[in-house]
Amino acid sequence: MSTTVLEATDLVHHLGQGAGRVQALKGVSLSLKGGELALLMGPSGSGKTTLLSILGCLMTPDGGAVRLGDQPVAGLDPEALAKLRRERIGFIFQSYHLFPTLNAEDNVRLALDVRGERARAAKKAAREVLDRVGLGHKKRSFPRELSGGEQQRVAIARAIVGNTRVILADEPTGALDTANGQAVMTLLADIAKDPSRAVLVVTHDPRILPFANRVIHIEDGRIVSEEAGGDSMKKVS
Numbered sequence: 001m002s003t004t005v006l007e008a009t010d011l012v013h014h015l016g017q018g019a020g021r022v023q024a025l026k027g028v029s030l031s032l033k034g035g036e037l038a039l040l041m042g043p044s045g046s047g048k049t050t051l052l053s054i055l056g057c058l059m060t061p062d063g064g065a066v067r068l069g070d071q072p073v074a075g076l077d078p079e080a081l082a083k084l085r086r087e088r089i090g091f092i093f094q095s096y097h098l099f100p101t102l103n104a105e106d107n108v109r110l111a112l113d114v115r116g117e118r119a120r121a122a123k124k125a126a127r128e129v130l131d132r133v134g135l136g137h138k139k140r141s142f143p144r145e146l147s148g149g150e151q152q153r154v155a156i157a158r159a160i161v162g163n164t165r166v167i168l169a170d171e172p173t174g175a176l177d178t179a180n181g182q183a184v185m186t187l188l189a190d191i192a193k194d195p196s197r198a199v200l201v202v203t204h205d206p207r208i209l210p211f212a213n214r215v216i217h218i219e220d221g222r223i224v225s226e227e228a229g230g231d232s233m234k235k236v237s
């Protein structure tokens, strides 16, 4: 039986101030189970980035609750929150966010170094995971020497090297051509086959629909529908 790796309940959040204050989330509930790759789709301004930031513990919601596995996030001090984030969540961004002065291996290792892992073990793990994303032969290359698709694969390696249960990806194929986008999604789908891990991808890209177990649609700060594994649309509200 698959376990719930992330659960959000009744999230409410506002952004901006005064006349510019916007209710970005209006009561969003969502859970991710191990072994699934879910897509979060919605028009520009619907609240996707806000939701991803709250699920990733980068932002505290005005209302509602987030649990990572059995751990409630509310009430943790900033240090405990940062530790939880490092240990439980891997992030992948459209623009890769690699450190330009570090080679591929060191970019991946960084995720383990900040967790205080021993240097030899971190190096071994970084190499293994770079092999897994097909870049073992480029471990000494710097980001500027890698293509966009290769840089995104390094970013994926960095997101998965610590065995985090939750992988959150914000438009991971947005800057890639079709072939590289497919390669990246194939990797993410492969990661999501692990029954202890879930991947949530924010995307506008309909080409990645075939990779999803579940598609969640958000509009105007609310989840309006969900479809599963290509099934016909199921209204949830």
Ligand SMILES: Nc1ncnc2c1ncn2[C@@H]1O[C@H](COP(=O)(O)OP(=O)(O)OP(=O)(O)O)[C@@H](O)[C@H]1O
Pocket (backbone or CB within 6 Å): 015, 016, 017, 020, 021, 022, 023, 024, 042, 043, 044, 045, 046, 047, 048, 049, 050, 051
């Ligand atoms: N700093 C801010 N101050 C005020 N309003 C904001 C701020 N950031 C975002 N918003 C508004 O909050 C709402 C949700 O924004 P959010 O960035 O979460 O949407 P999104 O679905 O990720 O959009 P996109 O697809 O364009 O990235 C939008 O109406 C947006 O205009």
